[in-house]
Amino acid sequence: MKEKKKKKILIADDEDNIRFLYKEELEDEGYDVCLASDAEETLAMAREERPDLVTLDIKMPGMDGLELLGILKKENNDVPVILCSAYGSYKQDFRVWSSDAYVVKSADLKELKSTIKEILVSSGK
Amino acid sequence: MLDQKLSLEILKATARIASSTPHLDQILSQIIDVVKNKMNIDACSIFLIDDAEKVSLKAFSGYGVDETANLSLNMGQGITGWVARHKNTLALREAMQDPRFVFIPNMEEEQFQSMLSVPILREEQCIGVANVHTRDKRYFSPVEILVLETIADQVAGCISNALVYAKNQMMIKELSILYDVSLGAQSTLNPELGLWVILSGITRGEAGGFNRAILFTVEDGELIGTMGLGPDSPEDAQRIWTELDGEGKEYQIAQKMISEEEKDEYSKSNFNKFAKTLRYPLKENDNVLAEAALKRKIVHVENCAGHPLVSDEFCQTFGVDSFAAVPLTAHDEVLGVIFTDNRYNAKPITQTSLHLLARFAAHAGWVLENSRLISRLVATNRELLSMKDRLIETEKLSALGRLSAEVAHEIKNPIVSIGGFARRLKDKFMENHEASQNRQEEESALNYANIIFEETQKLERLLKDILTYPKTGDLNLEICNPDQLIQESLDAFKTLLLGQDVKIETHIQKDLSPALIDPIKIKQVINNILSNALESMPRGGKIKVSVYLVDSDKDEEQSFLTIHIEDSGGGIPDQALDNIFNPFFTTKKTGTGLGLSICRKIVENHGGTLRVENFKNKGVGVFILLPLKNSRDCTKKEHPSDGRPEIFFDEQT
Numbered sequence: 172m173k174e175k176k177k178k179k180i181l182i183a184d185d186e187d188n189i190r191f192l193y194k195e196e197l198e199d200e201g202y203d204v205c206l207a208s209d210a211e212e213t214l215a216m217a218r219e220e221r222p223d224l225v226t227l228d229i230k231m232p233g234m235d236g237l238e239l240l241g242i243l244k245k246e247n248n249d250v251p252v253i254l255c256s257a258y259g260s261y262k263q264d265f266r267v268w269s270s271d272a273y274v275v276k277s278a279d280l281k282e283l284k285s286t287i288k289e290i291l292v293s294s295g296k
Numbered sequence: 297m298l299d300q301k302l303s304l305e306i307l308k309a310t311a312r313i314a315s316s317t318p319h320l321d322q323i324l325s326q327i328i329d330v331v332k333n334k335m336n337i338d339a340c341s342i343f344l345i346d347d348a349e350k351v352s353l354k355a356f357s358g359y360g361v362d363e364t365a366n367l368s369l370n371m372g373q374g375i376t377g378w379v380a381r382h383k384n385t386l387a388l389r390e391a392m393q394d395p396r397f398v399f400i401p402n403m404e405e406e407q408f409q410s411m412l413s414v415p416i417l418r419e420e421q422c423i424g425v426a427n428v429h430t431r432d433k434r435y436f437s438p439v440e441i442l443v444l445e446t447i448a449d450q451v452a453g454c455i456s457n458a459l460v461y462a463k464n465q466m467m468i469k470e471l472s473i474l475y476d477v478s479l480g481a482q483s484t485l486n487p488e489l490g491l492w493v494i495l496s497g498i499t500r501g502e503a504g505g506f507n508r509a510i511l512f513t514v515e516d517g518e519l520i521g522t523m524g525l526g527p528d529s530p531e532d533a534q535r536i537w538t539e540l541d542g543e544g545k546e547y548q549i550a551q552k553m554i555s556e557e558e559k560d561e562y563s564k565s566n567f568n569k570f571a572k573t574l575r576y577p578l579k580e581n582d583n584v585l586a587e588a589a590l591k592r593k594i595v596h597v598e599n600c601a602g603h604p605l606v607s608d609e610f611c612q613t614f615g616v617d618s619f620a621a622v623p624l625t626a627h628d629e630v631l632g633v634i635f636t637d638n639r640y641n642a643k644p645i646t647q648t649s650l651h652l653l654a655r656f657a658a659h660a661g662w663v664l665e666n667s668r669l670i671s672r673l674v675a676t677n678r679e680l681l682s683m684k685d686r687l688i689e690t691e692k693l694s695a696l697g698r699l700s701a702e703v704a705h706e707i708k709n710p711i712v713s714i715g716g717f718a719r720r721l722k723d724k725f726m727e728n729h730e731a732s733q734n735r736q737e738e739e740s741a742l743n744y745a746n747i748i749f750e751e752t753q754k755l756e757r758l759l760k761d762i763l764t765y766p767k768t769g770d771l772n773l774e775i776c777n778p779d780q781l782i783q784e785s786l787d788a789f790k791t792l793l794l795g796q797d798v799k800i801e802t803h804i805q806k807d808l809s810p811a812l813i814d815p816i817k818i819k820q821v822i823n824n825i826l827s828n829a830l831e832s833m834p835r836g837g838k839i840k841v842s843v844y845l846v847d848s849d850k851d852e853e854q855s856f857l858t859i860h861i862e863d864s865g866g867g868i869p870d871q872a873l874d875n876i877f878n879p880f881f882t883t884k885k886t887g888t889g890l891g892l893s894i895c896r897k898i899v900e901n902h903g904g905t906l907r908v909e910n911f912k913n914k915g916v917g918v919f920i921l922l923p924l925k926n927s928r929d930c931t932k933k934e935h936p937s938d939g940r941p942e943i944f945f946d947e948q949t
């Protein structure tokens with residue numbers, strides 16, 4: 172059996188401190204983490220780094236996170252995407268449904284971490 | 297003997313009298329005086345014939361008759377009666393010898409020898425008789441006969457005038473009263489005032505002239521005494537009549553509107569209080585009032601005793617033998633009855649007054665109908681106003697929602713990172729804690745980090761509530777299995793129960809049909825209510841959750857999914873009870889006060905209702921009622937099997 176490789180997670184968020192927080196937390200959890208701060212960077216990183224999972228802030232300057240989600244999914248439908256947002260009202264937007272999960276941002280990252288774990292397990296990666 | 301000059305004088309005098317006043321009684325007695333004095337005779341009388349063909353003594357002078365005597369003859373009876381029937385003048389030198397003479401008691405005609413009797417004719421009809429008598433035997437000369445006949449003609453003219461006048465007066469009175477009534481009824485939006493105007497029209501002054509009137513209205517198959525107007529006692533009656541006399545006989549009701557004070561006085565009267573105690577079943581063959589109402593006719597009872605529909609008790613209650621009842625109708629519907637009588641002056645109830653009564657009743661019917669319409673209007677108006685208030689509130693809240701959503705979003709990210717790093721700090725300290733030498737210092741630093749983290753958690757909760765404050769109609773409906781929905785809500789909630797001495801008991805009805813609801817929102821509601829319950833029992837207790845179907849009492853097709861959540865937390869204090877649904881009202885240190893207002897909003901957006909039952913010192917029961925009818929109507933809208941519609945992205949973007 173091959174030694175288990177570290178899973179790579181791409182964090183896309185325009186807030187520096189949030190990105191940093193997520194990075195610290197997820198690295199502690201044993202993931203490889205790469206970061207992107209806007210839509211273009213996110214697409215570039217997704218192509219280059221081939222992450223196992225993407226967390227995507229719905230509200231980013233330049234391109235709407237939901238639009239970005241559409242493009243990401245079109246380029247590579249296999250990569251799971253978790254939408255993160257400051258509030259829950261986006262749940263009504265049908266485009267959200269093509270994401271694999273939807274997490275409301277919180278200082279407590281328990282929900283995010285357990286969601287990531289679940290998705291990675293179920294996507295068999 | 298009468299010479300021509302004198303006869304002309306007499307005729308001139310009587311003609312002047314005839315045109316001086318419209319009042320017949322005055323005219324007749326003045327004419328009699330002139331005739332008696334100037335014609336050199338001893339007695340003079342005038343009889344008039346009424347509708348019943350009675351020849352009644354109206355005015356006289358020189359007889360022994362008592363002033364108040366009510367003397368009347370039949371047609372053909374005695375000499376006067378013969379003249380009336382045959383329309384012929386009789387001049388009798390020896391009246392008592394005449395075969396037509398009949399002895400009339402009280403008249404004392406015996407003392408007179410001669411008599412001249414002429415018919416009073418109008419349009420070929422005999423409407424009365426004028427008589428003169430002399431003690432001495434006398435031949436009446438043709439001039440005398442002619443003079444009396446001419447006077448009879450004048451009297452006939454006067455009678456016509458008087459009748460027309462009386463009729464006019466009556467009509468003016470009626471019109472002015474009816475005018476007053478319509479005015480009273482129209483110029484006030486207060487129907488009660490309108491009805492008082494009508495009752496006072498029936499009872500006051502020269503108008504209806506009845507002593508008392510009571511209005512009964514139909515309510516639930518009964519005639520209920522609603523208001524009564526009349527003196528409380530004979531003394532009271534006397535007082536009122538003297539007062540009215542003081543105001544002048546030609547009482548101008550039309551200019552007299554009833555004021556609020558008068559209305560108050562009326563409603564405080566004992567008679568009104570008495571009227572309000574009365575109630576009679578609106579049943580056929582039960583009582584006269586019901587009879588008048590159901591048959592829609594005026595009932596005039598002249599003698600209570602022996603009337604099949606008037607019980608002794610009824611008579612005693614009202615204390616009269618004779619009364620009238622008229623129905624009140626509008627649009628062919630019976631609204632009530634007016635009872636009226638002449639208890640204090642015992643005046644007989646005439647046809648004319650019954651007619652007038654009927655007209656009042658017609659007006660009263662419309663006033664009642666108006667009042668019904670008005671009260672319906674007022675109710676609708678009130679409903680509209682409260683709806684407007686709620687709309688404004690909704691408007692405010694949604695404006696607040698929009699504004700705060702923007703602000704909250706900007707605040708959210710900083711809070712997340714502050715809280716996140718505070719937590720990490722805390723975790724870091726914890727890790728190194730055991731090994732550290734500076735335990736005390738680190739302990740307090742750990743505490744600080746903890747406070748920062750907890751405070752940010754609080755802020756996050758507030759933001760979440762504000763951000764999820766439901767906008768109108770903002771629902772994402774799905775067909776859900778209520779059983780599963782409740783279970784999921786309870787499972788999510790159970791984590792909060794850890795370490796608390798709170799038990800949850802659930803009763804879920806089996807085979808609940810699926811409901812079309814927004815599951816996320818309803819879970820939010822359940823969670824909020826459960827949280828309130830939990831927060832009300834810091835020292836432990838019991839929460840009972842029951843789920844069942846309730847049929848609507850209005851609509852058979854409609855049933856409600858009812859989620860009933862009870863706690864044993866001691867209930868809501870009185871001073872808080874009115875405010876619990878107000879956004880931002882809270883009695884808790886850490887509450888935002890949005891919980892219940894959000895819940896109600898969500899439930900109402902579903903077309904349901906949220907009700908709170910407060911049991912002081914025991915606990916609170918919250919009912920969430922969600923209509924189920926929709927789910928049947930909407931089955932077609934069901935999503936594909938996994939509950940999500942397929943997603944298509946626009947290729948062009």
Ligand SMILES: Nc1ncnc2c1ncn2[C@@H]1O[C@H](COP(=O)(O)OP(=O)(O)OP(=O)(O)O)[C@@H](O)[C@H]1O
Nearest residue numbers: 828829832867876882883887888889890891892916
């Ligand atoms: N089950 C209950 N028992 C006692 N009091 C209650 C209960 N439910 C509500 N209340 C009272 O009603 C108030 C308003 O409740 P609401 O849920 O709207 O706000 P909150 O619970 O104070 O704050 P939030 O729910 O936003 O955290 C509460 O502060 C409390 O005083």
Ligand SMILES: [Mg+2]
Nearest residue numbers: 824828891892
């Ligand atoms: Mg609450």
